[in-house]
Structures are given as C-alpha cells and as structure tokens.
Amino acid sequence: xxxxxxxxxxxxxxxxxxxxxxxxxxxxxxxxxxxxxxxxxxxxxxxxxxxxxxxxxxxxxxxxxxxxxxxxxxxxxxxxxxxxxxxxxxxxxxxxxxxxxxxxxxxxxxxxxxxxxxxxxxxxxxxxxxxxxxxxxxxxxxxxxxxxxxxxxxxxxxxxxxxxxxxxxxxxxxxxxxxxxxxxxxxxxxxxxxxxxxxxxxxxxxxxxxxxxxxxxxxxxxxxxxxxxxxxxxxxxxxxxxxxxxxxxxxxxxxxxxxxxxxxxxxxxxxxxxxxxxxxxxxxxxxxxxxxxxxxxxxxxxxxxxxxxxxxxxxxxxxxxxxxxxxxxxxxxxxxxxxxxxxxxxxxxxxxxxxxxxxxxxxxxxxxxxxxxxxxxxxxxxxxxxxxxxxxxxxxxxxxxxxxxxxxxxxxxxxxxxxxxxxxxxxxxxxxxxxxxxxxxxxxxxxxxxxxxxxxxxxxxxxxxxxxxxxxxxxxxxxxxxxxxxxxxxxxxxxxxxxxxxxxxxxxxxxxxxxxxxxxxxxxxxxxxxx
Numbered sequence: 448x449x450x451x452x453x454x455x456x457x458x459x460x461x462x463x464x465x466x467x468x469x470x471x472x473x474x475x476x477x478x479x480x481x482x483x484x485x486x487x488x489x490x491x492x493x494x495x496x497x498x499x500x501x502x503x504x505x506x507x508x509x510x511x512x513x514x515x516x517x518x519x520x521x522x523x524x525x526x527x528x529x530x531x532x533x534x535x536x537x538x539x540x541x542x543x544x545x546x547x548x549x550x551x552x553x554x555x556x557x558x559x560x561x562x563x564x565x566x567x568x569x570x571x572x573x574x575x576x577x578x579x580x581x582x583x584x585x586x587x588x589x590x591x592x593x594x595x596x597x598x599x600x601x602x603x604x605x606x607x608x609x610x611x612x613x614x615x616x617x618x619x620x621x622x623x624x625x626x627x628x629x630x631x632x633x634x635x636x637x638x639x640x641x642x643x644x645x646x647x648x649x650x651x652x653x654x655x656x657x658x659x660x661x662x663x664x665x666x667x668x669x670x671x672x673x674x675x676x677x678x679x680x681x682x683x684x685x686x687x688x689x690x691x692x693x694x695x696x697x698x699x700x701x702x703x704x705x706x707x708x709x710x711x712x713x714x715x716x717x718x719x720x721x722x723x724x725x726x727x728x729x730x731x732x733x734x735x736x737x738x739x740x741x742x743x744x745x746x747x748x749x750x751x752x753x754x755x756x757x758x759x760x761x762x763x764x765x766x767x768x769x770x771x772x773x774x775x776x777x778x779x780x781x782x783x784x785x786x787x788x789x790x791x792x793x794x795x796x797x798x799x800x801x802x803x804x805x806x807x808x809x810x811x812x813x814x815x816x817x818x819x820x821x822x823x824x825x826x827x828x829x830x831x832x833x834x835x836x837x838x839x840x841x842x843x844x845x846x847x848x849x850x851x852x853x854x855x856x857x858x859x860x861x862x863x864x865x866x867x868x869x870x871x872x873x874x875x876x877x878x879x880x881x882x883x884x885x886x887x888x889x890x891x892x893x894x895x896x897x898x899x900x901x902x903x904x905x906x907x908x909x910x911x912x913x914x915x916x917x918x919x920x921x922x923x924x925x926x927x928x929x930x931x932x933x934x935x936x937x938x939x940x941x942x943x944x945x946x947x948x949x950x951x952x953x954x955x956x957x958x959x960x961x962x963x964x965x966x967x968x969x970x971x972x973x974x975x976x977x978x
Contacts, residue, residue, distance in 0.1 A: 532609025615641025
C-alpha cells in the first residue's frame with residue numbers, strides 16, 4: 448500500500464510477498480475457529496466451552512506470543528491450518544476515531560506483520576553446527592521431525608481481512624477479553640460456518656548470507672573479546688528491526704557464527720552487547736544478565752537525555768519504567784540467544800535514541816577496566832526472587848526448592864568474596880613489591896568473573912530442546928519471545944499441570960536439582976578453588 452508522500456513508493460515492488468518464512472507448503476480447506484492469541488491457555492478455554500479445533504483452520508491474533516508458537520500450538524490442538532492477523536485493538540489504536548500511519552503511529556487496517564515461524568535458531572539443516580558450503584546437512588524429513596518447523600500451512604493477514612473472516616464465524620460469543628476494538632464486530636469462536644481455503648506454496652532453498660565483521664584489537668589482553676552485534680537483514684525496510692541498529696553498527700552475531708567459533712568464544716568472550724532495535728519509541732530500555740545490572744545503570748547515568756538536557760538517560764529511565772528496571776534475556780528471536788543461551792556468554796540488549804552513547808560506554812568499560820565490572824551478587828538476588836516466585840506457584844505440590852536456595856546462598860557468598868578480593872588487590876597496589884604479581888592476580892580473578900556465566904549451561908541442554916544450554920535464561924517452550932527464568936523448571940511445571948501425574952511432578956523436582964547444581968558450579972567458579 449502506498450500513501451501520499453511515501454518515500455518508498457518507487458521501490459514498493461521490492462517488498463517481500465506476504466508470508467511466513469518456514470511455513471509448511473500445502474492446501475487445506477476447513478471451518479474457522481477463532482482462538483484469541485493462540486496460547487495454550489486459549490485452547491484450554493475453548494475446550495471448556497466445548498469447541499473442537501480438530502480439522503479446522505484457526506484464526507489467531509498477534510500480540511501475546513511468538514507467531515511460530517501460535518502455529519505450533521494450533522498444530523498440537525489438531526488444526527489443519529493457521530491464519531494470524533493484526534487486531535486493531537492491539538495495533539490500530541483501539542479502533543473508533545483512532546488514526547493510523549502515516550497520520551499516527553498505529554498500523555493501518557491493511558497492514559500485515561510478516562516474519563518467521565521457525566521455532567529453532569540458525570539453519571535448521573545444521574542443528575548444533577555451523578552452516579557452510581559443503582557441510583553436513585540433515586534431510587528435510589529430519590528437519591520436520593525436530594519439532595522446530597511447522598507441520599501445517601500458515602499465513603499472516605491484515606486486520607481488515609481478519610475482521611472479514613470474524614464476521615463469517617458463528618457459534619458461542621467469545622469472552623470479553625477475547626473481543627476486539629470498540630467498533631469491531633462481535634467475536635464468536637465457531638467452528639464455522641465460515642470456511643477458509645488456505646493454500647501456500649513456498650520454496651526451500653539454501654542461500655548465502657554475509658556476516659560483516661570488524662575488529663579493534665586491544666593493547667592489553669587482545670585475546671579477550673567484547674562483542675557488539677546487530678543483524679542487518681530485515682523483513683521489509685527495517686525502520687525498527689534492525690536498520691536502526693545497523694545505523695549504530697554494521698555487525699552480525701548470528702547463530703551460525705557462534706556455532707562455528709563456539710570453543711574460542713566460550714574461552715575468550717567477555718560479553719555480548721546487542722542492539723537489534725536501537726530506536727523503537729520513547730524511553731530507554733535495557734535487558735541483560737544480572738551481573739551487568741550495575742554497569743548498565745552507571746553507563747546510563749553518564750549520558751545526557753537527548754530529549755531533555757536537564758536530566759540523564761538514567762533519570763528518564765527510572766521515571767518511565769512501570770515494572771522491573773532491567774529486563775532479562777530469556778526470550779529468543781535475537782542475536783544474543785546464541786551467545787547467552789547456547790554458550791553462556793554474559794549479554795545485554797539496549798534500545799533508545801542515544802543508545803550508541805550508552806552502548807559505547809558499556810563496551811569501553813568492559814574493555815578498559817582493570818577488573819571486569821561484573822557483580823554476581825545482583826545475579827544471586829535475581830535468582831532468589833525468581834525461585835521464590837516458582838516455589839509459591841506450586842507450593843501445594845510437594846516440590847522442595849531447598850537445594851536451589853542453598854546453591855543461591857553459596858553463589859551470594861562467592862560473589863561477596865570475589866568483590867572483597869578485588870578491593871584487596873586495589874588496596875595492595877601501593878606496595879611496589881606486590882606489583883609484579885598484580886597482573887597475574889587480576890587476570891586470574893577476571894577469568895573467574897568471565898567464566899562463571901558458562902557454569903549455568905548444561906551440555907545436554909533443556910529437555911527436548913538441546914540447543915538451549917542455559918538453565919537460567921531461555922525462551923518458554925510455548926512462547927519463543929517470552930522471557931523465562933529457570934526455563935527447564937517452568938516447562939516441567941507447565942507439563943505437570945496438564946498431566947498431573949506423580950511422574951510429571953517428579954520431573955519438576957529433577958529440574959530443580961539440575962538448576963541447583965548449575966548454580967553451585969557457578970559459585971565454585973567464582974570461588975576459584977577445588978572442592
């Protein structure tokens with residue numbers, strides 16, 4: 448769609464056709480069922496209402512979970528196809544007199560969200576190893592059996608088309624929180640009587656991509672890597688994701704690059720700083736692993752707010768944040784996933800108009816400071832809080848979290864100890880006789896700070912998702928974008944709630960023990976002594 452004054456009018460035909468990357472090719476015909484956001488709990492609601500999804504084409508709206516999980520959940524519920532639309536309630540200003548682009552920020556009724564529905568990371572034909580010319584690849588049949596690619600056709604559609612289909616659906620009226628904008632039709636769940644003929648024919652090809660790499664080599668410890676990254680590709684013209692990040696740095700931190708350089712990165716990478724969406728609305732936003740919390744706050748305190756010269760970005764940040772100041776990196780869908788969730792490199796992700804200044808300060812401090820500015824006491828506090836939340840969630844199920852709390856306390860003690868060791872070395876620097884040993888002591892202490900994050904990984908990975916090695920931060924099994932702490936425990940709890948068997952709750956206890964062991968290993972790395 449072209450509007451008056453559209454700067455891209457001359458190249459509009461270069462926009463990719465509306466589709467879901469990695470969608471299953473095929474043709475299906477079936478009655479439509481409206482499934483709200485397509486979450487597991489939405490299908491639970493339909494089951495309670497007596498609505499059978501088997502053999503239908505589901506209509507779901509964007510907004511709560513990753514589109515790939517929308518399609519996967521539809522398949523697991525028995526659907527034969529999935530349509531995903533952009534509801535005006537979430538993306539169109541709520542309907543009514545609301546204006547949309549180019550007069551306002553909201554998506555027009557004809558707007559369509561495109562993207563991938565792949566639930567894995569990297570090249571699906573090279574799971575766990577780098578994709579390169581002439582390398583080993585698994586078959587299409589093996590790819591489809593992995594559970595990472597959809598097994599039913601899907602298609603993204605506009606809000607206008609979504610409402611047209613909704614008008615064709617009868618049956619029971621959907622719940623109030625399933626309804627649309629103020630002037631939308633009444634949403635019903637079906638099935639039918641409206642019928643959809645969904646046909647998609649996509650090509651499966653192996654194509655070449657380019658990574659753009661640049662290295663600024665340090666004078667001291669050039670064998671240590673502080674990595675800044677952003678992916679250059681975009682689904683359309685990339686106004687937010689990722690071209691604004693490209694404006695800050697032409698750098699790619701892809702899964703394939705991490706897999707190819709896994710051993711070197713695991714032994715030498717200090718941290719990965721990500722900036723996919725450098726500018727995406729008002730306010731500064733930062734997410735990261737907890738040992739970077741203090742560093743992110745301190746850097747934000749040193750940068751002036753470009754919209755208000757009387758305050759810093761940090762002051763603007765704390766005023767605009769309604770929930771936790773710093774988010775976590777449990778979700779997938781970005782370049783930090785390979786670094787953090789696969790090999791255990793500390794990571795941060797930032798977005799704001801002045802993000803380059805904060806980004807640069809964080810990188811400089813990581814590269815230049817004598818001691819890595821990591822505070823694992825923040826990590827212990829975060830783990831304690833999340834563990835308490837999970838314990839309260841299933842307090843009546845006989846699951847003990849005491850092994851995890853004990854390990855977290857050990858991590859807290861190790862964090863305090865290494866912080867004191869840094870202080871002691873700094874205070875001893877006045878003695879000339881000690882200076883020859885300073886470098887060795889500093890290097891050894893920094894090694895412990897750098898490697899502690901790796902201890903949170905497990906070589907076997909998460910249950911049924913072995914690529915994700917990190918036991919603290921990884922995506923939810925039913926929402927690839929959702930940020931989850933203790934993903935193995937969380938997935939096991941979700942499964943146990945559905946099955947409610949002694950065996951399923953035993954798996955939850957096992958996952959608690961797994962995480963407890965990982966946290967203990969991290970404390971041992973920080974402590975630097977053998978047991």
